Amino acid sequence: MASQPCSSKALSSVINQEFLNRSTNIESARFLKRILQKSEEEGKLSKTIPSDLDRTHFYTGLDRRMFFTQYTDLKATEIKDIERSMIHERLIAFYINANASSLPPRPDTTPTTKNLFSALYGKIPHYVDIRMFRKCLAKLGYVWLRIFKGYIVMERPSVTFERYYYLKDIVRYREENRDIFYVAETVLTGLFNYYSFKEYNELMKTAVNARIEIIQKGLIKNIYAVSKSGVYALKTIDHFTTSNFANWVINELLPVLPEKSVVVIQKYEHHDDVIKKPTLFSIKSDIIAWLELNDVPYSEEMSKCELVDLVDAYTSESDEISKIENSLKLKGHELLRLPACIEEMTTSKHFFELIKLNASKVNVNHDQVLKMITESVSLQTFEKFDRHVADAEKDTLHADIKMDQVFDNVVAAFQKVRLKDAEDSEVPLSDSD
Structure with missing residues (x-):
């Protein structure tokens, strides 16, 4: 007869004593945790031994009671980072x-x-x-x-310095009564599970069970901006790419921004649209792209040397240009890049948590979930989110x-x-x- 798990409280003291107090046994605890993770992931692929605990017992030969607490901790904190x-x-x-x-x-x-x-x-x-x-x-x-x-x-x-200068700027913009828009990207799966872009990206890299769910079910990828007055420029996109993001900012968000707004974006790789000033080591297409970005006329027949001469003579001395930032500044807006250390200090984060809470409760078509939730949130709720973020920004500064x-x-x-x-x-x- 298979062994049954004992009470978690009694076992916790045993496991803590045996595995957590000595460095050699810490390695054993980590080993068991990894086996449990892989067993759970394989459970999505194979039904030969359906139970995660039974599969781990089969692989290791250890008594189920030895890893029951590890299993409980893993399930309670799955894919959860230390805050x-x-x-x-x-x-x-x-x-x-x-x-x-x-x-x-x-x-x-x-x-x-x-x-x-x-x-x-x-x-x-x-x-x-x-x-x-x-x-x-x-x-x-x-x-x-x-x-x-x-x-x-x-x-x-x-x-520290990156956070300080960001907070100093955004607190000043708030004192100037500027509207602040926090950009967010989310993924809704066919099972109505909601992920931020960061969560989705990590799951695709590390978790087999998450990949199965994400790949096999229909995905809805959304991008939008959240301010104290609501959600703006909500759009469904095919892929999170640099070109898609830049096009969304310039063609969808920019036209609806109030005067002298501030746009806050995360420092994700596909948000980096910076083009560096070309040199003689650059390929010809990059040199031409720089000239077009700076509205400098050129001829297709020009050699690389002649094109570089135009770069030096008629473009700014700046070593890099962001198309997104330039487009916003031309309309009187500002762009801030959110430091990773305070990436959850945004109005969009509060709205995202609200979406996660209600995504499976909304009785509409899969692709209408976010729109339905957005329309149901009151202006007072968005204002409350914004006040909370403003207070956190001041306190942190x-x-x-x-x-x-x-x-x-x-x-x-x-x-x-x-x-x-x-x-x-x-x-x-x-x-x-």
């Missing part, structure tokens, strides 16, 4: 509290990986161990600063300013803290470590 905002808020608290205290900082109050990991206990997936957490920090834009003994976690300066004021003093104080020799000895050298 960057949660990490960042806790990290800032380490620095601000250290500055506010009149006492010298203690080892347990310094922002080491270990202390940050402990402070977030219960808020991150159970299967994430400290080594996985350390790698996650590196991928999210954090680095390690060497102090007297050991390392403390800090945000990569380039990430003030936190950045506060951190800038206290950072040097706090780091100087941390330099006097005597950490253990091995504290954060496994600092990643790169995001892939």
Whole structure:
């Protein structure tokens, strides 16, 4: 008779003790998690052993009870990243509290990986161990600063500066009462599951079960902009490409923008329409494209050298041009690129969550879901979303300013803290470590 899982509470303590407390057994826990993932993915392809748990038991020979908790954690946190905002808020608290205290900082109050990991206990997936957490920090834009003994976690300066200048600009535009439009791209599957472009892209790369659902069922790919007054320029497109995105901005969004609007876009690869100034090393078609973008007349019979002479003589000294940005600026609008570290700080994100909640409840044709939901949302709801984002932008900017004021003093104080020799000895050298 097959073994039955024991209670999750009792088993959790066993698994935590056996797998999470020792580095060698952490590898075993990671191994089981991977087997469980692959077993679940294969379940979509093969019905020989239908149960995910039975299939994992068949592959490993381990008792089902050994991986029941791992399975529960995996199902509860499937495809879920650790929220960057949660990490960042806790990290800032380490620095601000250290500055506010009149006492010298203690080892347990310094922002080491270990202390940050402990402070977030219960808020991150159970299967994430400290080594996985350390790698996650590196991928999210954090680095390690060497102090007297050991390392403390800090945000990569380039990430901080990019966010600061974006927030400074958008807060100023709000004070000028400009309309702000946050661009969003979404995918609706035939099973009425809704994904943002980022989620869809990640699922297509990493999850077999997601690919099966996405590829086999009809997809509706939408692009639109959200402001405090509603949804604008909603359009269904075939593919998320640079040309499709640029055409949508110029031909669909630009004509409906109020005077002196601000358009916020994410920093996705297909949003990058920047054309670099050509040189003699460029191919002829790129040189011609640059001349046409700058409205410089030329002849098809001209040699490459003659075309480059026209580039140098009649185009701007700028090394690159964005067709989207130029088109918006010519009409008096501004373009902002949203830093990845605050990519969810948008009105479109709130609207997206509303879509996910209601997509399967709307009794209309598949391709009419988004339109139906959009028409049902009140103006007051969009205004509420916008106020929430505006408050978050101000709060984050003030936190950045506060951190800038206290950072040097706090780091100087941390330099006097005597950490253990091995504290954060496994600092990643790169995001892939």
